[in-house]
Amino acid sequence: xxxxxxxxxxxxxxxxxxxxxxxxxxxxxxxxxxxxxxxxxxxxxxxxxxxxxxxxxxxxxxxxxxxxxxxxxxxxxxxxxxxxxxxxxxxxxxxxxxxxxxxxxxxxxxxxxxxxxxxxxxxxxxxxxxxxxxxxxxxxxxxxxxxxxxxxxxxxxxxxxxxxxxxxxxxxxxxxxxxxxxxxxxxxxxxxxxxx
Amino acid sequence: xxxxxxxxxxxxxxxxxxxxxxxxxxxxxxxxxxxxxxxxxxxxxxxxxxxxxxxxxxxxxxxxxxxxxxxxxxxxxxxxxxxxxxxxxxxxxxxxxxxxxxxxxxxxxxxxxxxxxxxxxxxxxxxxxxxxxxxxxxxxxxxxxxxxxxxxxxxxxxxxxxxxxxxxxxxxxxxxxxxxxxxxx
Numbered sequence: 001x002x003x004x005x006x007x008x009x010x011x012x013x014x015x016x017x018x019x020x021x022x023x024x025x026x027x028x029x030x031x032x033x034x035x036x037x038x039x040x041x042x043x044x045x046x047x048x049x050x051x052x053x054x055x056x057x058x059x060x061x062x063x064x065x066x067x068x069x070x071x072x073x074x075x076x077x078x079x080x081x082x083x084x085x086x087x088x089x090x091x092x093x094x095x096x097x098x099x100x101x102x103x104x105x106x107x108x109x110x111x112x113x114x115x116x117x118x119x120x121x122x123x124x125x126x127x128x129x130x131x132x133x134x135x136x137x138x139x140x141x142x143x144x145x146x147x148x149x150x151x152x153x154x155x156x157x158x159x160x161x162x163x164x165x166x167x168x169x170x171x172x173x174x175x176x177x178x179x180x181x182x183x184x185x186x187x188x189x190x191x192x193x194x195x196x
Numbered sequence: 197x198x199x200x201x202x203x204x205x206x207x208x209x210x211x212x213x214x215x216x217x218x219x220x221x222x223x224x225x226x227x228x229x230x231x232x233x234x235x236x237x238x239x240x241x242x243x244x245x246x247x248x249x250x251x252x253x254x255x256x257x258x259x260x261x262x263x264x265x266x267x268x269x270x271x272x273x274x275x276x277x278x279x280x281x282x283x284x285x286x287x288x289x290x291x292x293x294x295x296x297x298x299x300x301x302x303x304x305x306x307x308x309x310x311x312x313x314x315x316x317x318x319x320x321x322x323x324x325x326x327x328x329x330x331x332x333x334x335x336x337x338x339x340x341x342x343x344x345x346x347x348x349x350x351x352x353x354x355x356x357x358x359x360x361x362x363x364x365x366x367x368x369x370x371x372x373x374x375x376x377x378x379x380x381x
Contacts, residue, residue, distance in 0.1 A: 017286045019307045069352040092331045097338075122327070125320040130310075133323040138284040140330040145281065147337065148291065151374045152262075155367060174365045180345055187338055 005030040008058055009131075012082040018138040025131035029121055030056060033113035040107060044085065044100040047073070051089025051096055054118045057081035060108025064190045065099040066181060076181040077190035078103060084139060088188055090115045091136070097188060139189055149193040150186045154179055197229050197301060205252050206303070209275040211325035212318055219318040226312055227303045232256075232296035239279050239294040244287075247304050248279035250322070254300025260292045260375065267375040271297065277326060283307055337373075344369035 005027035013021030033056060038044065044055050047067060055062075059081045065073040076098070079085060089096055102108040113121075121132045154175050185191035197205070202224040206212050212220050230249065232238055238249055241261055249256075256272040269292060272278050281288040283305060313319040348366045350357035363369050 019282075019284055019286050020311060069349070088331065088334065091327060092335055094335070123320070123324065125315060125317045127314050129320060130314045130323070133320070133327065134284055134310075136327055137280070137323065137330070140327065140334065141281050141285055143334060144330065144337070145285075145288075145291065148374065151370055155371055155374075174348065175367050175370070177345075177349075180341070180366070183341060184338060187334060187341070 002027070002031065008056075008082060012056070012084065013135060015082055016135065016138045016142060018134055020131075020134055022127065022131035022134070025128045026135060028128045029113065029118075029132050029135075030111055032117050032121060033111040035109065035111050037107045038102045038110050040102050040104060042102050044102070044110065045096045047096055047099045049096045051086065051094060052115045054087050054090050054113045054115065055085040055100070056111040056113065057083045057085055058109040058111060060102060060106060060110075061104035062100050062108060063103035064185065065101065066097070066184070068177065068181075073099060074181065077185040079190055081108070084135070085190075087118070087136060087139065090118055098190070143187055143189040146193050147183065147187045150183055153193060154183070202229060202252070202303075205301070206318075209250075209252070211275055211321050215318045215321045219316050222316050223303075223313060223318040223322075227305055227309050230302050230304050232300045232302065234296055234298050236296045237293065238296060238302070239290050239292070241290050241293040243290045245290070246282045247306050248277055248281075248283045249294075249302035249304060250277050251275065252301045252303055254302075255297040256294050256300060256302075257297045258292045258294050262375060269375075275325075276329075277305075277322075280326060283310060340373055341370075344373065 006023045008030055009023040009026035010021060013023060013026060035058070044062060045053070047065070057079060062079045062085060063075050064077040064079065066076050068074045085100060086096070088094070121129060122136060123129060182191060186193060203217060203221045206220045206224055207217060229252070232254070238256055239245070251272055251274050253274060256278060257268060258270040258272060258278065259266050259268050272294070278294050279290070310319065344366055346353055346357050347360060347362060348364060348369065350359065363372065
């Protein structure tokens, strides 16, 4: 087992805050994929495409694009490594809900893991399966928790105004489409709640 | 509840139906059962404890306090887990209070029990069931958010949006979704 993979597993577990990171076991997930340098501007996945891979962003930046209500792709989040990307579609069998492109000044180092291999690892009853499941569970729980935080932040200070808007006593002022995209990015694990 | 009785009760839960009884018995022997009477507090909002509870029998209710007002969020029944954040994420605080809605038996899970049980197929099945449940919750939340946006911005869409009786603002709908309130108040 490459010590680089163990270090990377530890970094990823720390970034997510997993209780039992088990880097030695988690490194087996990295070893099961294929590592590649992806140039700036290249796509990892496209909106509406099949969710056939999970990406482990080792180093670099990936920008997430989602079509707005008119169908025009809009950048909605930037993900910096180490991070896990594209797991949602593989878990629930849905199509890609966004496009991901390598961004920034330098190429990204990305490990691609086939969907079947990812699901096989996750279903293993041994310590490796446990480490993968704990990483995934921590990610999903963070996504939901961060969504609650984001909603609270968006609603904070709006309650009085929103109530007045409902009764028609003030001109309509509401959460914007940018906020909608932020919320969806947080829910899907591409972004974290804004500070402050 | 004796270990054989507990094992029987656990084997009847959907997540353990395909798991060998010996593995479920291992789970039953490692994790204590807690009994709660109606209105007993299971988890307290803001507390930093590290246990999660798998409901075996009975029913729990989840509430959140915001601005000194309690909002009922969810009801948790047999086979469902509450407090799972503490099992998998470091340093979390409880973001809701959980109370027994009726007399309930729950299996108490902790990070140390998970370590002890690593490799047990019953634990793997429980964790996979939780992955599926969380993923469904994320998908459902996403669909509800999209639906709320469509209802409040029907002109942005080519399709004909059938309007409902909900709040006119996206903020109002979000408030309903995330605090379980019946309308803008």
